[in-house]
Amino acid sequence: MVRCLGCMADIPEEEEICRHCGYQKGTDVKEAYYLLPGKMLGGKYLIGKVLGYGGFGVTYIGWDATLKRKVAVKEYLPSDFATRSYGAELLTVFSGEATVQFEAGLNSFISEAKRLAKFNRIPEIVDIYDCFMENGTGYIIMEFLEGVTVKEILKTQKNIPVDEARRIAMAVLRGLSEVHKEGIIHRDIAPDNIFINNKGEVKILDFGAARYATAAQSRSLSVVLKPGYAPEEQYRSRGEQGPWTDVYAMGATFYRMITGILPEESIERMVEDHLKPPSALGITIEPNTEAALMNSLNVRKEFRTRDAETFYKELDSDEKVERIQEEKTVQEDFKIPAWMRWGTVAAGMLVCFCIILLATGKISFTKKQIDSVGGAEALKEGECYVPNVSGMSYEEAEKVLQEKNLTVLINGMNYSESIEKNKILNQTPKDGEIITEEETVYVIMSGGGQEVMMPDLSGMEYEEARELIAAQNLVLKTDGVTEEYSDFVEKGRIISQNVDPEERIKVQTEITLTVSLGSLSTETAVLTVPDVRGMTKNEALACLSQLKESTGFTYSLGKVKKEFSTEVEKGKIISQGLEPGSEVRTNEPLTLVLSKGPQKVQVPEVVYMSKEEAVKKLEEAGLSVQIQEEYSSKVSKGLVISQSQTSDAKVGKGTAITISISLGEEPKKSDSGNSNKTPSSPTEPQEPQQEPQEPQPQQPQEPQAPQPGGEVLEDDGGVVEDDNNNVVAD
Structure with a gap:
């Protein structure tokens, strides 16, 4: 048994698609900077697929190998300040001010986790199990939750009944009131950060997001300032934030839950407030609940409910809750003075003049x-x-x-x-x-858009095909499923697809399918099963079609499986489910096993990866690796300069791929005129000289020519195949 990296359930080692969650073994990550599934952290946490990504971190499903339980693993990875090369573990932090910002945010990330761990006793706060530094960044190990967010609930229904929304709001306020006492403010309360687990319990997600950004100019600030939920003080760099900030956000979330309407942005409400009480929108709501809600949504903090505890008590009160009317003591005048209008015109003319000079190359x-x-x-x-x-x-x-x-x-x-x-x-x-x-400028090269191999879905059941499409990071088009009657394909199975099998396509490509409605005929007859072995699938269909012409009846084609074979030519039938010459009813589907020919795999792109990453990626694809080394002034030491087979090639499983590894820049010649010796390739040891020779200046060794072919590996090498045994991922 092995562990599924999509849900962490135990599954048989030979099972390619998890029976519990539909995760396809070997599914590649959607972004290069994600950790690859299967990595271990802290010596005991197994990393699985990505659950989500925000502006400051990635959350993975994980498995605690010591305590034998599922966990959520949050990695600090602010996109403004750091990145990661594909397959690497160590983060690359951008230089200069970005380094300062990254380190300050990382310290906040870890210290906040330690502070939040004190609240594990509070049901509404997600339990923190562990936090540590590794790979040049920080990790928080948290309670794994199964359920839905309020945002997901609101996608399927316009609003939530008032009583249920009030229960959710009060649970969130209970949790907030406890953490507010410790000086911690959430700053990002919104439907996507309120989680309802399978038991109906409410949990608050993603504490501390705003503190991980350490500068107001960070582009990631937009991630934690959600229009409609953010109070006006969050729009101002010097705005005073406190418990009242979370109160406004919770009020806006409560309002959205019961009305289905998102409040206008608070910064616009300061000028002219159009927010209507829920009762004015036809919502049946108790006066106390409405008064408490509208008090929490007052724009200016001095008129707003001061803290979560007060908001909770007002929602739970049997006594009358007084509505606090916000006083408009200051009338803002947003008219632009004449001098400013003329100044704007002059500035605009100056900008246009500069643009002309820039365009003509004068400056x-x-x-x-x-x-x-x-x-x-x-x-x-x-x-x-x-x-x-x-x-x-x-x-x-x-x-x-x-x-x-x-x-x-x-x-x-x-x-x-x-x-x-x-x-x-x-x-x-x-x-x-x-x-x-x-000095040297270091650059990261683009690998272009990430690609996957299109699996062959013909003959699969619809649900099986849909899960495989998702597992390959492809998209089943919203209106991309058509249904047709077919005498030859069993009902519910795939007749055709819009992308040819084994074609290399970009991730997120839209896929359309044609699904069989079965045969229009309901009559059956006893017929002798034809022998279609050695035929192609189309030849077999033609044979069945001829059978229909002569008898008026036919067999429907059932599941079409594919297997590698060195004996049967690719595309021809190895075996059939119904014994040739036997007599069966024509409503019994005829299953086929097609040959995929000798097993081949797609060569992954490894140029500019580190030696370790490249070897691992090639071996996981079922290839063997030969290494040669050469000097390079272009590529950093330890990275791949070139590979003997390009990424658009398909080769036999076990083929040896030669990669050239950079030794860095060639050492300069010494004063005597002799250059330092070039290290010989590890695969080509030099013969010792038999006799003393006159000293000669040595030249750098020429790169070895690529050597195709190689020893075939006995194991699978981590090649990903679909249920039809197609190789579908590197």
């Missing part, structure tokens, strides 16, 4: 020069601004940087939908930073 600036008051004059001797090389090829970047006396070095690869393959995805140092001449 040009780096990002830093635009931001800097001193501009180029701020540079010291021997310093320069780093040009922006994102989106360029290596050769283009090299030329641009050489003009600044800088060098460029490839330091990894990540997938990208926006930057085409072999173009620069990002750089360190960043555009506009000041560095000393002759």
Whole structure:
């Protein structure tokens, strides 16, 4: 038995698709910066699939191997400050100010977890089991929850009955009142952060998100400022936040639950407030509950319910709750003075003039020069601004940087939908930073859009096909299922698909299917089963069609399975479910087993990965690996320079793929004129010289030519196959 990385249930080792959750073994991650399923953390936590991603972290399903229980694992990974190469474990933190921001947020992430662990006794707070530092970042091990969020409930129904919404709100307020006493504010109460487990218990998710961002200018701030739920003080950099901040967010969530309407943004309500009480919208609600709700939604904090405990008591009160009317003591005048209007016109003309100069090449600036008051004059001797090389090829970047006396070095690869393959995805140092001449700019190359192999779904049951499509990170189009009657395909099974089997396509590609409604005929007859072995599927269908023409009856085609075979040609039938020559009723489906020919696998792309990552990825695909080393001034030491088979090739399982590993830049020649010796390839040991020779300058060893073929592995090598034994993932 092995553990399913989608739900952590025990399943048979040979089972490719989990019977409990439908997770396909070997399913690739959707983003390159996610940890690959199967990694171990802290020596005891097994990482599974990704459950969710926010602006500051990734949450995975996990398994505590010591206590034998499912857990949720939250990883600190702020996208503004850090990233990770595909297959790597260690994070890459961006340089400069990003490093400071990352470290401050990481410290907050860990310290907040330790503080929240004190509240494990409170039913509404998710239990914290462990927290630690690893892979250059932090992890929180939490209680695993099964159920739905309020957001998911509101997707299926317009609103929630008032009594049930009140119960949910009071549970959240109970939890908040406890943590508020310790000085912790949530700052992101909203339907997606309120969870109802399978027992009906309410849990508050994602504490501390706002504190993980350490600067107001962080782009990730938008992740924790949800329009409609955020009070006005969250829109201001110096806005005073406190328990009343969570009160407003809970009030907005309660309002959304019972009315189905999201309140206007608080910053707009400050100018003109159109928020109507629920009763004015036709909602049946007790006066006390409505008064408590509307008090929590007062825009200015001085008129708003001060804390969660007070809000809870008002919702639970039998005595009359007084409605606090917000006083509009200040009338804002948003008219623009005449001098400002003329100033705006002048500024606009100046901007247009500058744009013309920039477009004609008369002036040009780096990002830093635009931001800097001193501009180029701020540079010291021997310093320069780093040009922006994102989106360029290596050769283009090299030329641009050489003009600044800088060098460029490839330091990894990540997938990208926006930057085409072999173009620069990002750089360190960043555009506009000041560095000393002759320094190195490290770049991450784009691997292009991530691709998967389209499985062959023909003959599968609809539900089985739908689960496999999702497991392959593909999308079943909303209106992409059509149904047809078929004399040859059993009811409920797939007749055809819009993408050919084994075609390489981008993840999230929309798939359409044609599903059989079965035969229109309800009559049956006893017929002799034909022998279709050795035929192709189309030839077998033609044979069944001829049978129908001669008898008026036919067999429907049942499940079509596929198996690897070295004896039967690819695409031809190895065996059939009904014995040839036997007599059966024609409503009994004829199952087929088709040959996939000798087993082949898709070669994964490993260029610019680390040696360890590349070897693991190739071996998981069922390939063997040969390694050679060579000097490179282009690629960082320890990364793959090239591979003998490209990623668009399919080769036999066990084929040896040769990868060239960078030794870094070649050592410079010594004063005597002799160069340092080039290390010989580990696969090609040099013969010792038999006689003393005259010393000669040695030249760097030429890269070895790619050697196709190789020893066939005995094990599966981690190749992912669907139920029809198709290889569907690297």
